[in-house]
Amino acid sequence: MLTALIAIVFAVAALTAIAAIIFAVVVIGIRNEPHAELRRDAPGPIAAISRRVLGVYVAATANDQPREIEGR
Numbered sequence: 001m002l003t004a005l006i007a008i009v010f011a012v013a014a015l016t017a018i019a020a021i022i023f024a025v026v027v028i029g030i031r032n033e034p035h036a037e038l039r040r041d042a043p044g045p046i047a048a049i050s051r052r053v054l055g056v057y058v059a060a061t062a063n064d065q066p067r068e069i070e071g072r
Contacts, residue, residue, distance in 0.1 A: 026050040 029050025032043055038058045042048035051058075 022053065026053050029053075 025046060026049075029042075029044075029047040032047045034043065038056075040058050042051055050056075
């Protein structure tokens, strides 16, 4: 009985630690975003991860130029 309780406590602690790490990554990613207008591409990999976690999608604006693909 005691070992099951200890296992549950460790499982909850591990899940809490994982949630805290994900939260920290999202906060760091948000702080890396520019304060003016969001660009279509994220400024870095952490910002890209935080956009995906939060479900943020930045649509292309009229100012965005289509990228040219080499070889076409």
